[in-house]
Amino acid sequence: MKSMIKRSLLIAAIAGALLFWGAFIMAESPEQVPYPDGYRRWTHVRSGLTGPESPDFKTTGGIHHIYANDKAMTALEENQGRRFPDGSVIVYDLLEVQTKEGISTEGHRRYLTVMHKDSKRFADTGGWGFEVFRKDSHTDRAIWPNAKTSCFDCHAGQKDRDYVFGSFRK
Amino acid sequence: MKSMIKRSLLIAAIAGALLFWGAFIMAESPEQVPYPDGYRRWTHVRSGLTGPESPDFKTTGGIHHIYANDKAMTALEENQGRRFPDGSVIVYDLLEVQTKEGISTEGHRRYLTVMHKDSKRFADTGGWGFEVFRKDSHTDRAIWPNAKTSCFDCHAGQKDRDYVFGSFRK
Numbered sequence: 001m002k003s004m005i006k007r008s009l010l011i012a013a014i015a016g017a018l019l020f021w022g023a024f025i026m027a028e029s030p031e032q033v034p035y036p037d038g039y040r041r042w043t044h045v046r047s048g049l050t051g052p053e054s055p056d057f058k059t060t061g062g063i064h065h066i067y068a069n070d071k072a073m074t075a076l077e078e079n080q081g082r083r084f085p086d087g088s089v090i091v092y093d094l095l096e097v098q099t100k101e102g103i104s105t106e107g108h109r110r111y112l113t114v115m116h117k118d119s120k121r122f123a124d125t126g127g128w129g130f131e132v133f134r135k136d137s138h139t140d141r142a143i144w145p146n147a148k149t150s151c152f153d154c155h156a157g158q159k160d161r162d163y164v165f166g167s168f169r170k
Numbered sequence: 171m172k173s174m175i176k177r178s179l180l181i182a183a184i185a186g187a188l189l190f191w192g193a194f195i196m197a198e199s200p201e202q203v204p205y206p207d208g209y210r211r212w213t214h215v216r217s218g219l220t221g222p223e224s225p226d227f228k229t230t231g232g233i234h235h236i237y238a239n240d241k242a243m244t245a246l247e248e249n250q251g252r253r254f255p256d257g258s259v260i261v262y263d264l265l266e267v268q269t270k271e272g273i274s275t276e277g278h279r280r281y282l283t284v285m286h287k288d289s290k291r292f293a294d295t296g297g298w299g300f301e302v303f304r305k306d307s308h309t310d311r312a313i314w315p316n317a318k319t320s321c322f323d324c325h326a327g328q329k330d331r332d333y334v335f336g337s338f339r340k
Contacts, residue, residue: 054272102224
């Protein structure tokens with residue numbers, strides 16, 4: 001009887017530890033960029049395609065769409081993206097492409113890259129937080145906590161455009 | 171003096187006739203689909219690309235984006251596009267593509283195709299009005315008044331999806 005109680009306690013302890021660890025992994029740290037809920041209804045800024053002939057095919061191969069929320073769109077339209085207000089979010093949505101007899105169609109999501117403006121939280125990286133969410137996951141993060149080297153070092157060259165590449169295609 | 175007055179009257183008459191004719195051409199007939207003002211801020215439904223290997227390259231070559239206004243989106247989300255309410259508008263935006271070393275970027279607009287639901291005005295073509303606006307023009311129409319043969323005869327096969335091809339990519 002005593003050993004049964006002991007075993008039950010052990011199982012409960014393990015389950016508790018797993019739950020705690022899971023919650024820890026799932027929880028968003030204040031330095032993390034939130035998943036951009038609802039971005040598929042935001043404004044479509046522009047698109048592009050990277051084919052197998054490109055040396056970047058392994059990293060960015062597929063079709064990508066850029067989306068901007070209303071705050072980011074205000075900046076893109078009113079000051080040509082020279083200054084984005086806090087709360088601006090820009091998304092780079094990368095999908096696989098299937099091509100058959102010259103017709104290319106969209107496939108599964110490869111990853112979703114996010115730039116989230118918060119000049120206080122992300123002061124070290126030009127006021128922008130960067131993240132990459134793998135496939136359709138809202139929690140599987142490929143960048144954090146390495147945004148500086150993985151993202152910002154390249155975006156830094158765009159300082160006069162508030163670290164953003166590209167513009168709104170009318 | 172008299173001949174000068176006559177000449178002035180003649181010039182005025184010609185100018186008036188030209189203005190009248192111009193206004194007539196510019197005015198939208200009730201059977202015409204209105205240009206979809208503001209569609210670039212609507213929801214981006216999905217995209218595709220038609221390359222030179224496709225037999226359709228001449229007509230649909232380039233990258234296309236589908237956009238839907240809020241009424242059309244309600245139908246796409248709530249009943250998987252089986253019934254679109256009046257006022258639904260769906261746009262097919264076709265752009266040229268430049269490809270260099272595997273990287274394809276968007277070029278000039280080839281044309282903008284519009285489906286506009288108004289079950290009374292467009293009763294003869296499944297309740298949808300169809301139009302193609304050439305390049306960036308809001309008035310240069312490629313279809314009207316031939317929507318039945320140029321568009322609807324093909325869309326008719328999609329009757330159980332309210333004559334619409336495609337679905338919302340999440």
